[in-house]
Amino acid sequence: MKVVNNKTKSIDGLGIMKGRKAYTDDYAEKDSLIVKVLRSPHPFARIVSIDDSVARNLEGIEMVLTHKDFKRIPFTRAGQGYPEPSPHDKFVLDEYVRYIGDEVLAVVGINETVVEKALGLIKVEYEVLEPVLDFENAKDNEILIHPEEEIHEMFDIGFKPKRNIAASYGMEIGDVKKTLESCDYVIKETFYTQAQAHVMLEPHTVNARMDYQNRIIIYSATQTPFHVRRIISQGLEIPLSKIRVIKPRVGGGFGGKQAIHGEMLVAYVTYKTGKSAKMIYTRKEVFESSYSRHPMRLEMTLGADKNGVLKAINCEALSDTGAYGEHALTVFMVTGSKVLPLYNKVEAVRFVGDIVYTNHTPAGAFRGYGAIQGNFALESAVDILCQKMNVNPIDFRKKNMMKEKETSPIFEIMGEGTAGTAMIMESCKLDECVDKGMDLIGWKEKYPRVETKDKIKSVGMAIAMQGSGIPYIDMGSATIKLNDDGFYNLMVGATEIGQGSDTVLTQIAAEELMTEVEKVVIYSSDTDLTPFDVGAYASSTTYVSGNAVLKAAKELKNQMIIEAARILSIDVERVNFDGKEFWDEESDKMISLVDLSNQITYSHEQKQLQVTSSYVGHKSPPPFMAGFVEIEIDKETFEIDILHYVSVVDCGTTINPMLAKGQVDGAIVQGLGMAHFEDVKYAKNGKLITNDLLNYKIPTRLDIKKLTTVFVDSYEESGPFGAKSVGEIGIDTPPAALANAVFNALGVRITSLPITSEKIFREIRR
Amino acid sequence: MKIDLTINKQKRTFLVEPNEYLLDVLRRYDYHSVRRGCDNTSCGVCTVLLDGKPVPSCSVLAIRCENRDITTVEGIEKEAEKLAHYFGELGADQCGYCNPSMALTVYALKRENKNAGDEDIKSYLVGNLCRCTGYVAQHEAIKRYLGDES
Ligand code: FES
């Protein structure tokens, strides 16, 4: 392979570094109306009255929008396949506000100053209601967060709003209770994970204008432009054909932009007034009023026999979706489906639980998408079990974990929102990942701990898996066209959000067309101009969209060869092509691609060669990895210093090894954030205290000492050039690996995230 | 009110409000490379050089810049190209929202301390957050850039 799996620079890095116009707000019209939202100071309240008489009449105020301006059409902000597996439980604006930061009304004016002033002049009278802030007491609480009648599910997701349940799920393979009874060793532990914030550096941003055909053109920093178009159309009853959504460069997403945020209000304003409008979330709004990761409680029971065989896993989970149910069911299912198959030799496995409403900031999609929560619980529990059995946790894992050519019945039972798809692991080098990781971290010398006078050094590890798109649901497509002078345009619906998909997809096309990256010009994510793609989520872009690109490139190559055969007057089978020239061995006839493309553009039998192909996965081959952490703990303060993180990853072929490494490195650091740095704190009244970057600490440069990220040789037959996904897998292991390392150092088990010195201190004192 | 200043070696006059921050003025005047990432000076993506020193433009009142010298990444094109080269070589670029501010800060560091060691680099750049890369590839790229005498 010439282009794939070779050092190829990102195609856009130079222009981005030079500060070229690229991101959503760079494209806002100069005269855009500013849209700002008045947000609820109460966790739960009914809006009794709004006095906006002064604000409305301020010079420069265009309009004040309240719930009375909108038809009651429930929708979900979640950008997912349609019909969505998330409940339609949200209105553009509502009479009720359900968390601190929820939308009360919107003010629209000619500049920030006047809008801010107007916001201060509006008087809202609330009937303050008692909130539900403890997710463990939300189910069947007498306080109902969503009593409204219009809300509904699109298909059965276990939606029971009269019990504060957004969705529920349950599955059992074998008989867990019986199997556990037959086990020689059983452990049970309860784990808690926090509402991690995405902190993509570009806040949610959107702007809109009407064009000369009287269509609304929306620029949005989104991961799902096609879903945004659909949701706006449904929520505002604007015909789909009147809406164009363009996704420019996006400054990070991590799942946070797999939903609509300001789009609905901005689209409404522009459509209604005919004027351009824009909205940029403040950082506080990103924290409080977009969504976070689903906090969960996970009760794990594991049972093993005396031969060291893991026999049963029981996971009872509870997830807090906050005020709205975005991604509620699907995140929850991934907690089971992309975690539990790791140990596929069990006789019985069960995964059940509810996703409940509370009066907190909603939860939604976030890299890892449930798997990181499940992984923390399972991989901590495995170490607890090993300790009880007095076996080496690595030997235990190697004996019980998934291997190549094996499967798990879970794949068939659990999908995302629906049943799953059976599949065999055609590529799974997890054992190699574990071995290599042990070497790279120096496990043999360092496990479990090395003590010095004031410090203890220790190691911990965890294994993980993810998926590659959602089979039979996620669709990606690509159009490739041949231009005169022999270069190509590649149009994809796939959504570059900083992960490098434009580069990776270009490489796939270039490889197949045997040309250089420079000869393939990519344009992505414009609902008018590019073919459909579900967007950037579920680790689907390289695998699903990449396969679509490969298909299109193959077909275009065929068509070019047919043209060459015609021009050279030979049979198609006799045409050779090396990316630059078409020739016939026997007759020495030859035409270059440049000449061919010029001819069919300008002179003989002119035509445009262009191919559109689509791809829907028939399975979701999981990438696998082993993560190892080395830490140093101060014996007095219990301060944790993360010295080294080793990631050994099987993601099939790395289309772009450097970008793949970047995906893993970045995800590891986000995972370490969740594991150690990113504490989420609420005030008694449900107010998020950690609502800015001073109070919510993401890892900085100084916190990251050493990352070693390597890939094992692996080839996934069904992936483009052997590739699987790599976007999410990196985030899963740090919480459990760190918890295990802390245990190996001190013998205390921290079961809630983040793992801090205060928690260690408290545990030790107990 | 009107203020005169030099930006990227060009003398310009900007019309500003007395309470307007430099960041908002620069964006209004189409210096798109300067971006906002937070509300309270805690992310670094709005960094510009003010009289050669990196400052967060979100916390500098525009009127304070009267007769002063501002550099955005558009003013250090060649340096940005060099840094981009090393970023590309090491796969250190992801969403890039933090990149122009990084280029300015690293450029300032290079002028202040050519021999900056690992910890110097990290400390100097600690205010420039990046949520995508995990910092390690960036760090390597920055080291190569600092060592590039061309
Ligand atoms: S915008 Fe974040 S520091 Fe200025």
Ligand code: FES
């Ligand atoms: S590359 Fe995205 S924030 Fe740094």
